Amino acid sequence: MKLLAIYGSSRKNGNTEALTKIVLQNLDKNSYNEIFLMDYQIKPIIDQRHTSTGFQRINDDYDNLAKELLNHDAILFATPLYWYGMSGQLKIFIDRFSQSIRSQEYDFKEEMKGKKIYLVIVGGESAPYTALPLVQQFQLICQFLELDFRGYIIGKGVKPLEVLEDEESILQAKQLGKKIKTDLFK
Secondary structure, eight states, X not given: OOEEEEEOOSSSSSHHHHHHHHHHTTSOGGGEEEEEGGGSOOOOOOOOTTSSSOOOOOSSSHHHHHHHHHTOSEEEEEEEOXXXXXXXHHHHHHHTHHXXXXXXXXXXXXXXXXXXXXXXXXXXXXXXXXXXXXXXXXXXXXXXXXXXXXXXXXXXXXXXXXXXXXXXXXXXXXXXXXXXXXXXOO
16 A cells, blocks of 8 residues: 655645654655655646537646556645645646546546545644635545545644644644554555
8 A cells, every 4th residue: 555645835844744744754665655746837727628629638747646646545635724725736736636537548536436535734823723624625525536535634833844843733643644554554
C-alpha cells in the first residue's frame, strides 16, 4: 500500500508542510510519495462538459499528476485554510477532476473508488471551527467519488512554523499518522 501526500500550500516549509511531516514521520519513507502543487503548472479548468467535443487536452502538468493519484492506495491532502477554504492551487487541481472523470484514457472515477483519503488543514486560532466547512467539502467530494474519507486534523498556526508550538495540533498529527499506518499496513 502506498500513500500520496499532496501539498496545496503556496510556500514550502510552512505550517501545513510542518504539520504534515509530523503525520508522516513514523511511516517508512518508501511507503509514501509527496507532491508540492506549487512545483507544477496546473491551469484552471475550462468547462466543456456540454460541448460536442467535450474536454480538450490542456498543455500542463495535470494529467501526469492525475495518473499519480491512480497509482496510490491512499491520498493525504494538505492545505492551509485560505479564506475559509482550500488553497487556490489545490482547488484548481480538484476542479480538474471533472476533466478526468470524462477522460477516454482511463476510468478515473472507477480507479479512484475506495481510495483512503486523509486531510490536514492549518489555519489561525479559530481554524478548528472555521475549517469545518472545508472538511465537509472534502467529505462530499469523497462521497461523490466513492472515496473512503478516513480522517482529518485541523492545526493552528499563522506565522511561519507557529503550528509547531501548538501541542494539540502535534498530538493530533501523531494520532493521524498512527491511523494512516494502521490503515495502510493492516
